Amino acid sequence: xxxxxxxxxxxxxxxxGVYKSAxxxxxxxxxxxxxxxxxxxxxxxxxxxxxxxxTARFKDELDIMKFICKDFWTTVFKKQIDNLxxxxxxxxxxxxxxxxxxxxxxAGKQYLEHASKYLAFTxxxxxxxxxxxxIKSIVTAEVSSMPACKFQGTMQKGVTDTPNKMFQWILCHxxxxxxxxxxxNIILKT
Amino acid sequence: xxxxxxxxxxxxxxxxxxxxxxxxxxxxxxxTLTYGALVTQLCKDYENDEDVNKQLxxxxxxxxxxxxEDFLARSNVGRCHDFRExxxxxxxxxxxxxxxxxxxxxNWSPAGDEFSLILENNPLVDFVxxxxxxxxxxxxxxxxxxxxxxxxxxxxxVEAKFVxxxxxxxxxxxxRMRFIRRIEDNLPAGEE
Numbered sequence: 001x002x003x004x005x006x007x008x009x010x011x012x013x014x015x016x017g018v019y020k021s022a023x024x025x026x027x028x029x030x031x032x033x034x035x036x037x038x039x040x041x042x043x044x045x046x047x048x049x050x051x052x053x054x055t056a057r058f059k060d061e062l063d064i065m066k067f068i069c070k071d072f073w074t075t076v077f078k079k080q081i082d083n084l085x086x087x088x089x090x091x092x093x094x095x096x097x098x099x100x101x102x103x104x105x106x107a108g109k110q111y112l113e114h115a116s117k118y119l120a121f122t123x124x125x126x127x128x129x130x131x132x133x134x135i136k137s138i139v140t141a142e143v144s145s146m147p148a149c150k151f152q153g154t155m156q157k158g159v160t161d162t163p164n165k166m167f168q169w170i171l172c173h174x175x176x177x178x179x180x181x182x183x184x185n186i187i188l189k190t
Numbered sequence: 191x192x193x194x195x196x197x198x199x200x201x202x203x204x205x206x207x208x209x210x211x212x213x214x215x216x217x218x219x220x221x222t223l224t225y226g227a228l229v230t231q232l233c234k235d236y237e238n239d240e241d242v243n244k245q246l247x248x249x250x251x252x253x254x255x256x257x258x259e260d261f262l263a264r265s266n267v268g269r270c271h272d273f274r275e276x277x278x279x280x281x282x283x284x285x286x287x288x289x290x291x292x293x294x295x296x297n298w299s300p301a302g303d304e305f306s307l308i309l310e311n312n313p314l315v316d317f318v319x320x321x322x323x324x325x326x327x328x329x330x331x332x333x334x335x336x337x338x339x340x341x342x343x344x345x346x347x348v349e350a351k352f353v354x355x356x357x358x359x360x361x362x363x364x365x366r367m368r369f370i371r372r373i374e375d376n377l378p379a380g381e382e
Contacts, residue, residue, distance in 0.1 A: 003288045005260045007221045009253045010332075014228055017249055021235065039227040046223045046317075051216075075216045 004078065011101060014039070015117050036120035037127070044128025051075065052133070061155060064133050065092050072129060077101075090155035094126075095148070102147035115143040119151075126151060218290065222316050229329060239327040246328070250335020251342075258340040261287065273369050274298075276346065277305050280337070280367075289313050293365075309363040312356060320357050329357050334365065345373045 018032045025031075051072065058064045069081035073096075083095035101118050105111060119141035127139045136156040143149040232242045261267075265283050270276040281293045291313065297306040314330045328334075334350040341348045347370040354364035 004217055005257065006253075006288050007217065007224060009256055010221065010224060010228070013249045013253050014224075016252075017245070018231075021245075035231060039224070039231055042227045042230070043220070043223040046226075047216075047219060050219060076220055 008101065008104065011121060012118070014121070019117065033116065033120045036117070037124035040121035040124025040126075041128035041131070042124075043121075044125040044130075045132045046128075047076070047125070048072070048129040048132045058133065061090075061135065062086065062088075064130070064135065065094075065153070068126065068129060069094055076125070090157070092153045092155075094151040094153070096151075097148045099147050099149045102143070102149065106146045109145055112143060112146065115146060115149070116141065119143065119149060123151060126153060130155075215290070218313055218316075222313055225314055225332065226318060229327075233324065233327070239324055243326075243328045243331050246331035247335040247338075250332035250337075251339035252335075253332070254336035254339025254341075255343050257288070257336060258343045261340070270344075273302060273305075276341070277307075277367070281307060284340075297366075303369040305367055306353070307365040307367065309365070312363045315357050315363075318357060325358070328352050328355070330355070330363070337365070337367065342373065347371050347373055 015036060018035050019027065022032050055067075058067065065084060065086070069084045073079065073081050073094075077096070077100040079096075079098070079100070081094045082097045083093075085093045085095075099119075099122075101122065102115065105115075105118070123139040123141050127137055130137045130139075130153065138154045138156065139151055141149055141151050229242070229246070232245055233239075236242050236245060261284055265287060267279050267283055270279060277295050281295050285307075286292050291309060291311065293307040293309045295305055296308055298304070312330060314333070318329065320327060320329065330352065334352065337350040338348055349368045349370060351366055352363070353366045354360040354362055356363050
């Protein structure tokens with residue numbers, strides 16, 4: 001099993017690698033943050049697929065967010081999210097008072113301006129996880145005092161829960177395996 | 191897409207009989223997937239495989255110089271008296287601690303300054319397939335950098351390289367380690 005230290009070191013090296021090899025203007029225009037976020041997205045998608053293979057179907061969006069806060073966060077960061085708040089209209093705020101990727105860095109306000117670099121990957125991770133659960137979202141993070149931070153997820157309407165997608169979802173769970181179904185028409189025929 | 195992350199069958203399910211999966215080790219999955227995302231991004235950023243290999247080696251080196259501290263703090267291993275002891279510690283303690291595998295040590299050179307680490311399975315390449323246009327990519331090159339960086343911090347200059355790779359069709363993955371010299375002077379700065 002891969003030790004946690006390896007992931008932490010790899011993550012930090014990825015952040016510094018992206019910034020070191022950044023070209024002119026990439027740091028300012030946020031390209032580096034985007035790269036890290038995209039990497040997190042891919043990882044989040046892959047992780048959540050493996051993770052939810054045998055879990056029961058989620059009742060609703062809130063159920064999914066609770067899953068992310070408890071099971072998913074514990075799996076990835078060895079602890080649960082400390083506080084989940086929502087306005088019940090698609091905005092969720094996940095608060096982690098001792099975020100694993102920041103604890104080794106600083107306790108307090110020093111280096112605050114660098115904190116966002118170390119949160120981009122995790123924002124992508126959440127966005128990727130939600131995406132493979134059928135939710136399109138925008139995830140941002142904010143730090144006021146390390147190592148506590150907040151992730152804000154804004155759910156987007158429209159892409160999820162179309163009848164096609166719901167049908168795919170039901171079929172996946174009946175077969176007991178989560179497979180990516182790319183041709184909804186064929187599924188509907190059977 | 192460069193690296194195909196296939197959703198392979200989990201161990202128990204190879205025959206498709208619906209056997210229960212073995213418990214999945216999540217820290218492994220997280221590390222493997224993150225590493226895959228990194229290599230994919232590097233392949234986009236750099237035009238040729240050689241540059242990606244070099245970058246992976248550099249990053250591995252930087253990780254290695256920090257990992258050794260964690261290793262020494264947690265493993266309680268004393269000073270190694272020769273390269274053979276070093277090899278044992280790398281294979282039986284370090285690899286086990288960080289990747290959960292124990293490579294075997296073979297092919298010692300007559301002078302005792304070179305050996306091979308044979309990895310039956312390499313956790314970094316779970317779900318990975320190399321496409322044809324990246325045949326000179328050394329996917330797991332980070333490992334060589336890590337070994338080099340970690341050993342440099344304990345006064346050993348070594349060379350580590352892959353000589354066999356399951357991703358390229360070989361039966362096992364083999365890393366050849368060569369002792370270059372003892373580092374007597376001040377510790378060198380990490381590579382930039």
